[in-house]
Amino acid sequence: MPRSPAPPLPPGACDTDYRTAFALAPVGLVISRERRMVDCNQAFCRIFRTHRELLIGQSFALLYPSHEEFERTGARIVARLDAEGHYADDRVMKRSPSDPRGELFWCHVAGQALNPAAPHEAGLWSFEDLSDKRAVAPLAADGRGALTAREREVAALLIEGQRSKQIGRQLGLSPRTVDVYRGRLLRKLGASSTPELVQKLLAAG
Known part of the structure; x- marks a missing residue:
């Protein structure tokens, strides 16, 4: 399909090739269609340590710790997208998609759905590596292991300051079930209260 001609630059703007601007942007950028990567830039490839x-043409599922987390994130985007098609969250993703043992890391994702009525139809997404600010929780002090996928999702929303009812609405859980996960997190991180838990999650690693 031939490309549409580029729109004229606004008065005073430098004569920038927008394709080059996309490729060299300092933040990871992806153009998506039906949750597949249509195009991505160099910063995105550096974040995920791949080429x-x-x-291109692959599902975003490659970049998640599990297919379950990929599916749940997709459902959460549909539920939380605002009227103008904006969405943002922090989530755990996986580097080096060709390596089953790829490193897990926290990533801030923000995006714009081109058609808010069909959130996954097409969109533009930015990715920011948060690993310098927040580590994926390591093995707990008592050796009971790292957080499960669902525990990570609950933890991310607790860090945002959300309550059990709000978390349950977003994750499709009852508030009581959210409280069960909160209790597991308290035990795993050795915290005695939710504020202490949030501090430990932020400082994990």
């Missing part, structure tokens, strides 16, 4: 040719 553009290995990502």
Whole structure:
């Protein structure tokens, strides 16, 4: 399909090639369609430690710790997208998609759905590596293991200051079930209260 001609630059703007601007932007950028990567830039490839040719046409599922987390994130985007098609969250993702043992890390994702009525139809998404600010929780002090996928989702929303009822609405859980996960997190991180738990989650690692 031939490309549409680029729109004229506004008065005073430098004569920038927008394709180059996309490729060299300092933040990870992806154009998506039906949750597949149509295009991505160099910063995105650096974040995920891979190459553009290995990502184009592939599902975002490659970049998640599990297919379950990929599906739940997709449902959460549909539920939380605002009227103008904006969405943002912090989530755990996986580097080096060709490696089953790829490193897990926290990532801030923000996006714009081009058609808010169909959130996954097409969109533009930005990705910011948060690993310098927040580590994925390591093995607990008592050796009971790292957080499960669902525990990570609950933990991310607790960090945002959300209450059990709000978390349950977003994750499709009852408030009581959210409280069960909160209790597990308290035990795993050795916290005695939710504020202390949030501080430990932020400082994990």
